[in-house]
Amino acid sequence: MLDFKHTDRTRREFESLSLDHLDALYSAGLRLTKNERDAEDLVQDTFLRAFRFFDKFERGTNMKAWLFKILTNTFINKYRRRVKERTVVEGAAREAGNERFVTREPTESSADPEQYFFDKLLSDDVIRSIDQLPIDFRLVVILADLQEFSYKEIAEILDCPVGTVMSRLYRGRKLLQKNLLEYAVASGVLHGKQALELGAVVEEEEAVEVLEFKRRA
C-alpha cells in the first residue's frame, strides 16, 4: 500500500530540519549565481534534491552542511555555465537587484580610534568584491565568511583537504580585500593616509606565499 501518511511525515520532518536554512542557502546561492532568478532556481533545486536523497541523510548530523554540499554540487554541475553566459547581459539589472536586500547605510562613523576600515564599508561594495572573485576562492569565502562554517566543514562540503580550504581562504580574502580597498578609495569611504597604510598591508601580504597552517602546541 502506498503510505501517504509516511510521505507526509517524512516531508514534515524534512521541512522542520531544512527550512531554517533557507535564508543561508539563498544568500550563498545569490553570491554564487550573482542574480536572483538563478539563485531561486538553484535553491529550489537544492531543496528538491535534498528531499529526494533525504533517506541518505544521517539523522543527528549537520543538516546545514549537508544542504550546502548539495547546493555547491548542484551549482557546479548545472548553473555555472548558465551564469557565465548571462552575466554580461544582466550585469546592470543585477546591480539594481541587489539593493533590495542589502543596507546601503554604512555603519555610523565614530571618533573611536579603533574604528576600522571594514566597519565603514557599504554592503554593496562588499557584494561587488565577492562577486569579482574567481569561483574557487568565492566558494570558500562564502562558506567561511558569510556562512561561518568551520574549516573542517568546508573541507567536507567541497570534498577537499583542510589545507586547500585554508590556502584558498587566505588568498580569496586577500583578493577580496584588495577589491574592497579600491572601491573604498573610489567612493571616498577611505582616503589619504588610511588608504596608503592599508594598501601597503595588502600589497605586502600579497607577496607572501600561501602560508602553511602552523598550529602551536
Place this chain on the structure above:
Amino acid sequence: MTHECRKLEETFLHAYVDGEFSPEESGDVKAHLAECPMCAHAVRLHQSYKAAMLRANATAPHPFYDDVREGLMHEADPGRWARAFQRPSAIAVAAACAGAALWFLAGGLSHPIFSTHSLIEDGVALHARALPLDYPSSDPRSAQQWLEGKLDFGVHLPRFAQGARLQGVRLSNVNRRQAAVVTYSLPQGDGRRVSLLIVDDPEPHLPGAARRIADREVWLSRARGFNIASWRNDEIVYSLISDLDEQDVLALVQSAEMR
C-alpha cells in the same frame, strides 16, 4: 604586525578569529595579544572584516519560502516507489485500487518505475546501434572540453586503468534528458566496444543490485545480453554498458578514476 612581530603568523591569527581553536589554545593567543599591539591590531582588523562580510548576507524574498514548501509538497516521498516495487503485494493492491486509467494519468510510461528502466533500455539501444561519434578523440581532456559546451550539467570523463582507450563521444537523449555517450575500445578481443552513458538523472534509485566497489556504490544489472554498471558522481549518473562478463565489468569500474 608582519614587520615587528614574527611570533604569530597571520593565518594563525585568522584561524583564531575564525574560532578554530580550543579554549586553551585561544587562551594562549589572548595572552600574547595582551602584550603585542601589532597582533592585536591584526586580530581586530580581521574581526571588522568578518563583521562587514556578515552584514552583506541577503535574506530570501518572503514569497520564495512558500514556493519552496509548495515544491516539496509536490515532490513524492523519496523511497515511495522503490518500496512499492520491492513488495509485489503492494503493487497488486495499488494496481487494483488505481487501475490502468489512473496509471496513465499518473504519468504513464514516464513513471519513475519505468524511467529507471528506460535508462537501461535506452542505454543498451544506444550501445548496440554504435552510431557515429560526434567528436572522435582519444584524448579525454579535449573530449571533456568539447562536452562542456554542449551539456547543461558537468561531467567527468573517467580514466580507466584497464587499458580502455577513448574513441570519442556522442550527444544523445535518454528519457527526454540530455545525455552523452562515451565510447571506449578494449585491447582484448579485437577492440571490443564499451559505452559509458552519462545522464543527469534525478531519480534517486539506480537500476539493479547495489555493490560497493572502490568506495562507490555501483548498481549492476543485465539487459538484452549486456551487463550494465551504474554509479553516481556529483549526482550525475554514469552507466557502463558492454558485453563483458560481470567480473570484467567490475574490474573496469574499479579502475575508473573520476578526476
